[in-house]
Amino acid sequence: MNFPAKDNLIRFTKTLDRLKNMSENRNDWFPTSVWHFAIDNHQQLNAELLPEIIAEQQRDLIGEKWSNVLGWHSRSDLHEKNYCSNLVQIIDRNVLEVANFLRWDLQQFSLDITTCWAIVNGKFASNSVHNHPNSILSGVYYLKAPENCGGIYFSDPRPASQMLIPPVTEFNLWTFPKVSYKPHEGTMLLFPSWLLHGVEMNMSEKVRISLSFNIGMSPIKNKKSR
Numbered sequence: 001m002n003f004p005a006k007d008n009l010i011r012f013t014k015t016l017d018r019l020k021n022m023s024e025n026r027n028d029w030f031p032t033s034v035w036h037f038a039i040d041n042h043q044q045l046n047a048e049l050l051p052e053i054i055a056e057q058q059r060d061l062i063g064e065k066w067s068n069v070l071g072w073h074s075r076s077d078l079h080e081k082n083y084c085s086n087l088v089q090i091i092d093r094n095v096l097e098v099a100n101f102l103r104w105d106l107q108q109f110s111l112d113i114t115t116c117w118a119i120v121n122g123k124f125a126s127n128s129v130h131n132h133p134n135s136i137l138s139g140v141y142y143l144k145a146p147e148n149c150g151g152i153y154f155s156d157p158r159p160a161s162q163m164l165i166p167p168v169t170e171f172n173l174w175t176f177p178k179v180s181y182k183p184h185e186g187t188m189l190l191f192p193s194w195l196l197h198g199v200e201m202n203m204s205e206k207v208r209i210s211l212s213f214n215i216g217m218s219p220i221k222n223k224k225s226r
């Protein structure tokens with residue numbers, strides 16, 4: 001009763017101790033991963049792919065309309081073209097790495113590229129926020145990524161977390177509303193297909209060229225099953 005100052009000091013010290021130990025007293029659930037891969041010998045791969053993509057664009061100048069805003073979107077069967085065979089192998093390898101990490105049981109289902117398309121974004125082109133329904137994983141590979149050509153951004157997939165946003169002294173993993181990846185030639189990203197994403201406006205005079213793809217899953221019929 002006679003030592004409030006001392007009591008306060010004890011309380012304050014306990015608070016500091018609690019903050020210090022917070023990382024030991026916390027569990028982080030439901031993480032969302034974006035995997036990134038630097039592709040070996042990507043210069044050669046890109047040299048194979050780029051003329052073919054330009055040729056696709058010349059054959060179909062209008063292209064398709066999906067999330068692209070002012071940009072060109074190819075048809076979505078490029079994974080079936082011979083010139084994409086090396087890229088398909090690389091995608092398969094990286095998808096397998098992700099599947100192993102997630103402990104997916106590939107005795108019970110297979111993972112296959114279902115669609116693959118090129119995006120050519122000239123100056124001021126972008127891609128609006130979207131996700132890729134009916135797929136399990138999606139990805140992108142960068143062939144041309146000049147400075148200021150626009151990053152790919154991913155939005156916080158926890159919409160309820162936006163109900164009340166307190167001011168922060170700095171953003172961190174728990175408070176970023178979105179994260180942006182600067183594209184690098186020869187880099188591949190893989191992410192869950194449900195994760196909302198978009199592409200910032202290309203402010204470069206040069207084109208930004210990428211190949212995107214979706215991975216679907218098909219059940220494997222078990223001989224023992226009825």
Ligand SMILES: [Fe+2]
Pocket residue numbers: 067130131132197212
């Ligand atoms: Fe996308």
